[in-house]
Amino acid sequence: MSSIIKKEYDIPANDFSLAGEASSNVRKLLTQLGVNPTVIKRTSIAMYEAELNVVIHGNGGKARVEIFEDKIEILVYDEGPGIEDIELAMKEGYSTAPDFIREMGFGAGMGLSNIKKNSDRFVLESEPNKGTRVYITIYLY
Amino acid sequence: MEVKQIKELITGEVHTCADRMDIVIKSACGADLMSDVMAFSKENAMLLTGLVNPQVIRTAEMMDIQVVVFVRGKKPTAEMCELAEEKGIVLLSTELTMFTACGILYKAGIAGKGSGCE
Numbered sequence: 001m002s003s004i005i006k007k008e009y010d011i012p013a014n015d016f017s018l019a020g021e022a023s024s025n026v027r028k029l030l031t032q033l034g035v036n037p038t039v040i041k042r043t044s045i046a047m048y049e050a051e052l053n054v055v056i057h058g059n060g061g062k063a064r065v066e067i068f069e070d071k072i073e074i075l076v077y078d079e080g081p082g083i084e085d086i087e088l089a090m091k092e093g094y095s096t097a098p099d100f101i102r103e104m105g106f107g108a109g110m111g112l113s114n115i116k117k118n119s120d121r122f123v124l125e126s127e128p129n130k131g132t133r134v135y136i137t138i139y140l141y
Numbered sequence: 142m143e144v145k146q147i148k149e150l151i152t153g154e155v156h157t158c159a160d161r162m163d164i165v166i167k168s169a170c171g172a173d174l175m176s177d178v179m180a181f182s183k184e185n186a187m188l189l190t191g192l193v194n195p196q197v198i199r200t201a202e203m204m205d206i207q208v209v210v211f212v213r214g215k216k217p218t219a220e221m222c223e224l225a226e227e228k229g230i231v232l233l234s235t236e237l238t239m240f241t242a243c244g245i246l247y248k249a250g251i252a253g254k255g256s257g258c259e
Contacts, residue, residue, distance in 0.1 A: 016194070016195065016196060017195050017220065019196065019199065020196065020199035020200075020202070020203070023199075023203060024199070024202060024203075024228075027202070027203070037205075041183070041203075041204070041205060044202075044203040044204075045179055045203055045204070048179070048199070048200075048203045049179060104175075104192075104194055104196055105173060105174055105175035105176065105190075105192045105194070105196060105197070105200075106174075106175055106176050106196070107176065108174055108176030108177060108180075109176075110176045110177070110179065110180040111176065111179075113180075114179055114180045117180075
């Protein structure tokens with residue numbers, strides 16, 4: 001099945017005033033399409049967490065969003081330093097975020113597990129020095 | 142409870158969306174850690190925080206939070222107010238501390254919802 005809408009967003013590195021802009025855009029789009037509010041919230045949370053990760057850890061990257069009749073597929077990726085131990089990174093409370101990120105109210109080590117919780121399908125691919133790819137699928141019904 | 146009553150109770154100052162004082166708030170959360178707001182506060186329409194940066198507004202938007210109260214005399218920046226106006230989010234500030242502001246509102250009937258609250 002081909003997608004109804006396909007969008008691509010740039011996620012600039014270290015620009016905190018813009019972090020969340022892509023997620024906000026997708027949120028607007030889903031609202032216009034009349035998608036169920038619970039699905040919109042789950043999508044917003046998952047994508048915003050992924051977007052923040054790219055800003056904080058990935059030196060910027062991109063998000064590709066495809067909306068189908070029955071689901072939303074999001075790929076958020078960067079070519080940053082990658083994750084050495086994925087199992088450890090998934091653990092709630094584990095974080096490698098620097099102090100200035102914590103001072104901004106983030107970096108509590110809840111992001112990846114929160115993405116997983118809000119997704120119907122979640123795949124994380126990463127290798128040191130080869131960047132990180134987060135695949136998120138959320139069903140509309 | 143309507144936002145205008147909340148404003149009176151905490152002697153608050155309105156910074157944005159003054160035309161939305163009739164929004165009804167039933168539950169709220171208090172946090173300085175946006176990570177926790179994202180992970181634990183799925184049903185609350187109001188956030189009390191001592192954190193002042195644009196990501197507070199972004200987090201509020203993603204979480205369907207319609208009212209943000211800045212405690213301990215902190216004030217939102219012009220950039221934050223602009224973003225909040227655009228998103229239709231009411232920004233209030235109060236001189237009260239987090240504990241006192243939350244206590245007054247809880248006593249007046251605003252509940253807390255989320256993990257460990259029910």
